[in-house]
Amino acid sequence: MTQTLTRRQAFEARQRRRATTLAVGSTVAVLVALVVLIPLAPGWEAVKRSFFNAEVFAKTFPGLLNAFVLDVAIFAWCAPLIALLGLAVALMRDIRNPALYPLRLLAILYTDVFRGLPVILVIYLIGFGIPGLGLPRPWNSPYIWGSLALILVYAAYVAEVIRSGIESVHQSQRSAALSLGLSPSDAMRFVVLPQAIRRVVPANMNLFIALQKDVALLSFIGPVEIFRQAGVYKSLMANFTPYVGAAIIFLCLTIPATRYADYLMNRQRKARS
Amino acid sequence: MVLRLENIQKSFGSNVVLDGIDLEIGKGQMVCLIGASGSGKSTLLRCMNLLEPIDDGAIWLDGQDISEPGLDPQPVRRRIGMVFQSFNLFPHMTAAENVMLAPRRTKGLSRDALNAPVSALFERFGLADRMDHYPDQLSGGQQQRVAIVRALAMEPEVMLFDEITSALDPELVGEVLDVLRALRMQGMTMVLATHEMGFARELADLVCFLDNGRILEAGTPSQIFETPEQDRTKSFLSRVL
Amino acid sequence: MKLLTTTALAVTLATGALAQGDCAAGKTITDGTLTIATGNPAYYPWVMDDAPESKQGFEAAVAYAVASEMGFSDEQVTWVRTSFDQSIQPGAKDFDFNLQQFSITEERDKMVDFSQPYYTSPMAVLTTQSVIDGGATASVDSLKGLIWGADANTTAVPMLQDLIQPEKDPLLYGDNTDVTAAMQAGQIDAALFDLPTALYLSAVVVNNGAILGQFLPDAAPNPDNFGLLMEEGNPLKECVDAAISSLKDSGKLAEIEAQWLQETTGVPVIR
Numbered sequence: 001m002t003q004t005l006t007r008r009q010a011f012e013a014r015q016r017r018r019a020t021t022l023a024v025g026s027t028v029a030v031l032v033a034l035v036v037l038i039p040l041a042p043g044w045e046a047v048k049r050s051f052f053n054a055e056v057f058a059k060t061f062p063g064l065l066n067a068f069v070l071d072v073a074i075f076a077w078c079a080p081l082i083a084l085l086g087l088a089v090a091l092m093r094d095i096r097n098p099a100l101y102p103l104r105l106l107a108i109l110y111t112d113v114f115r116g117l118p119v120i121l122v123i124y125l126i127g128f129g130i131p132g133l134g135l136p137r138p139w140n141s142p143y144i145w146g147s148l149a150l151i152l153v154y155a156a157y158v159a160e161v162i163r164s165g166i167e168s169v170h171q172s173q174r175s176a177a178l179s180l181g182l183s184p185s186d187a188m189r190f191v192v193l194p195q196a197i198r199r200v201v202p203a204n205m206n207l208f209i210a211l212q213k214d215v216a217l218l219s220f221i222g223p224v225e226i227f228r229q230a231g232v233y234k235s236l237m238a239n240f241t242p243y244v245g246a247a248i249i250f251l252c253l254t255i256p257a258t259r260y261a262d263y264l265m266n267r268q269r270k271a272r273s
Numbered sequence: 274m275v276l277r278l279e280n281i282q283k284s285f286g287s288n289v290v291l292d293g294i295d296l297e298i299g300k301g302q303m304v305c306l307i308g309a310s311g312s313g314k315s316t317l318l319r320c321m322n323l324l325e326p327i328d329d330g331a332i333w334l335d336g337q338d339i340s341e342p343g344l345d346p347q348p349v350r351r352r353i354g355m356v357f358q359s360f361n362l363f364p365h366m367t368a369a370e371n372v373m374l375a376p377r378r379t380k381g382l383s384r385d386a387l388n389a390p391v392s393a394l395f396e397r398f399g400l401a402d403r404m405d406h407y408p409d410q411l412s413g414g415q416q417q418r419v420a421i422v423r424a425l426a427m428e429p430e431v432m433l434f435d436e437i438t439s440a441l442d443p444e445l446v447g448e449v450l451d452v453l454r455a456l457r458m459q460g461m462t463m464v465l466a467t468h469e470m471g472f473a474r475e476l477a478d479l480v481c482f483l484d485n486g487r488i489l490e491a492g493t494p495s496q497i498f499e500t501p502e503q504d505r506t507k508s509f510l511s512r513v514l
Numbered sequence: 515m516k517l518l519t520t521t522a523l524a525v526t527l528a529t530g531a532l533a534q535g536d537c538a539a540g541k542t543i544t545d546g547t548l549t550i551a552t553g554n555p556a557y558y559p560w561v562m563d564d565a566p567e568s569k570q571g572f573e574a575a576v577a578y579a580v581a582s583e584m585g586f587s588d589e590q591v592t593w594v595r596t597s598f599d600q601s602i603q604p605g606a607k608d609f610d611f612n613l614q615q616f617s618i619t620e621e622r623d624k625m626v627d628f629s630q631p632y633y634t635s636p637m638a639v640l641t642t643q644s645v646i647d648g649g650a651t652a653s654v655d656s657l658k659g660l661i662w663g664a665d666a667n668t669t670a671v672p673m674l675q676d677l678i679q680p681e682k683d684p685l686l687y688g689d690n691t692d693v694t695a696a697m698q699a700g701q702i703d704a705a706l707f708d709l710p711t712a713l714y715l716s717a718v719v720v721n722n723g724a725i726l727g728q729f730l731p732d733a734a735p736n737p738d739n740f741g742l743l744m745e746e747g748n749p750l751k752e753c754v755d756a757a758i759s760s761l762k763d764s765g766k767l768a769e770i771e772a773q774w775l776q777e778t779t780g781v782p783v784i785r
Contacts, residue, residue, distance in 0.1 A: 132699040132700075134700070135700070136700075140701055142701050170360045172357055172360040173363065176360070177363075178350065179350055179353075179354070179424075180375035180379075180423065181379045182378055182379065223685065224666075224684070231666050231667065232671050235668070236671070
């Protein structure tokens with residue numbers, strides 16, 4: 001392996017070595033500081049007992065994992081409905097026919113209202129309010145109405161993202177489709193929309209990661225999902241470790257998903273430039 | 274007359290883009306629109322395909338007034354094909370899917386039924402091995418040729434070309450012009466907005482010089498290129514030739 | 515006749531003075547008077563009609579029983595009113611003791627003194643009249659089939675599993691209001707609260723609210739205990755404690771409780 005480097009290669013190799021040394025050095029320094037200094041803090045023993053208690057962790061983790069199944073299930077039935085409603089609203093906002101203007105107005109009003117409200121407020125209002133009208137079982141279930149609240153809020157965001165995708169497709173694509181004699185709706189369906197949706201996949205993935213976390217808000221109206229289960233354990237054991245356990249479970253799902261969304265986003269940026 | 278334009282008026286806001294265009298295009302004729310950018314060539318083509326509504330005047334296609342406000346533009350567009358300067362092809366579809374989409378949706382033909390005629394079209398324009406490629410796998414010249422094939426698949430009576438070689442690298446211009454030449458020989462009625470003066474000179478039946486939304490001068494290639502009458506025509510030609 | 519009355523009065527006074535001399539003499543805010551505080555307003559079933567002087571209601575009855583044990587006659591009892599929050603703050607008090615369902619907690623015990631408990635609140639089942647009309651009864655078997663709710667931060671959660679073991683997973687909430695909202699929305703049939711809370715919610719908060727039954731106090735692992743509240747370091751505490759002990763021993767306290775918290779409220783015991 002005795003190859004001679006060009007002057008540029010030699011310079012770059014030196015630069016790289018220097019950068020690596022610095023990165024490793026500073027990372028180690030920060031880690032050492034964290035590991036050594038934090039336990040020196042006067043409250044560390046108490047914090048460790050109530051937040052990082054191995055015994056409590058082992059006792060509660062299976063129960064938390066079990067409760068997390070409910071989070072995943074709520075996410076699983078909400079996500080496709082959010083995608084469908086978001087798409088429908090995005091298309092409604094694009095309606096040009098004056099006779100259907102009320103639909104367009106409705107879509108605008110809808111996105112404005114639901115993007116302007118805190119999720120938890122919508123969950124309370126819909127989750128308790130609509131069943132309070134006197135619906136019979138099982139139609140008054142908090143699962144149904146809580147999910148609807150999530151769907152309404154998130155579909156408003158998804159609709160806006162899809163609409164921005166539609167607007168990002170070059171106008172001449174629509175012209176080209178129309179010039180072939182396609183109807184405006186066919187031009188949208190076969191030409192504009194497929195491109196728009198591809199472009200907004202990463203942005204929508206970020207929304208769905210946020211949704212995965214907000215599913216926990218449904219616990220406020222009754223369902224015992226992971227956040228509530230952690231709260232119950234906390235009350236029973238007077239210890240916060242179950243919350244740490246719940247956080248770990250969330251991160252196991254959301255960190256890979258976030259990384260993947262970033263990867264898609266980067267790939268798209270590269271493809272476009 | 275296949276296509277007759279009568280006193281076409283078109284403004285965008287206070288900006289008058291077309292100011293009284295009169296033009297007759299006979300069957301099998303090739304008409305070239307020349308002129309500086311902003312002279313109204315592209316807008317005129319878009320108006321002829323009903324992508325832009327005209328403010329006043331009339332457009333007659335085979336004796337039918339297609340500029341009637343409120344008229345359904347789709348059947349008309351099926352009879353008038355159009356190719357644009359760029360962003361023609363749908364990037365999420367293969368070349369063959371690009372070509373088949375409109376016949377499938379407007380004529381209700383199945384992919385199977387379309388396979389043979391579409392393959393023949395690709396074959397005819399030297400693109401047989403590119404049918405299953407996506408647009409970004411094709412060169413600019415190939416993309417424009419596929420765009421032409423796509424318009425032809427609708428079997429139009431008239432074809433409009435809006436500076437279809439302007440965005441191409443110079444070495445790719447020739448293959449696209451060859452396609453136009455072939456169409457000309459087959460008797461297709463064509464209207465081109467173009468900067469390829471040599472091409473216009475060689476093949477056009479009628480050359481129109483547009484200036485500020487008017488046809489300032491029209492005539493045979495030799496009239497326009499060799500003995501232009503208007504000063505503005507002369508100065509434009511001296512700049513581009 | 516006059517002599518007799520005078521003698522009787524003298525005897526009463528003497529015994530009163532004597533009894534106070536035993537323990538409470540000189541320890542009350544006003545000599546010869548026991549000043550008792552309660553809430554403003556005080557309400558059912560703790561004090562009937564906001565009139566503690568009538569001795570009607572659980573806490574009114576307890577107050578007079580304690581006073582009597584300590585050697586104060588009914589006439590020697592004076593009532594004052596205080597707010598709940600102000601009473602549990604540290605500082606000088608204008609009462610000898612205060613009773614308005616104060617739960618004894620470690621935290622409060624640092625600020626004020628509590629007597630030994632005069633009441634241990636049992637868990638009770640809050641529901642609505644329509645659920646009762648639907649056939650729910652005060653038996654564990656009947657309760658199993660209901661859809662349950664509870665405040666997630668209370669001991670009601672483990673007790674649901676221990677006492678009832680419902681067939682369907684209970685729904686849990688962040689506070690009382692949410693539990694009652696869910697009950698109002700028909701999403702849950704019943705909820706477990708301590709009896710005082712349940713009484714309050716059924717009377718004031720829940721439309722058509724009803725209490726299906728109460729468990730025995732000893733069914734709960736850490737039941738709420740109510741104590742008489744006194745100023746921190748009040749020397750009267752030992753006398754008050756002694757009075758309560760003797761009321762417990764004599765069965766008098768249990769009698770008062772049965773009269774006001776079971777018979778009057780009509781809340782049956784679930785067995």
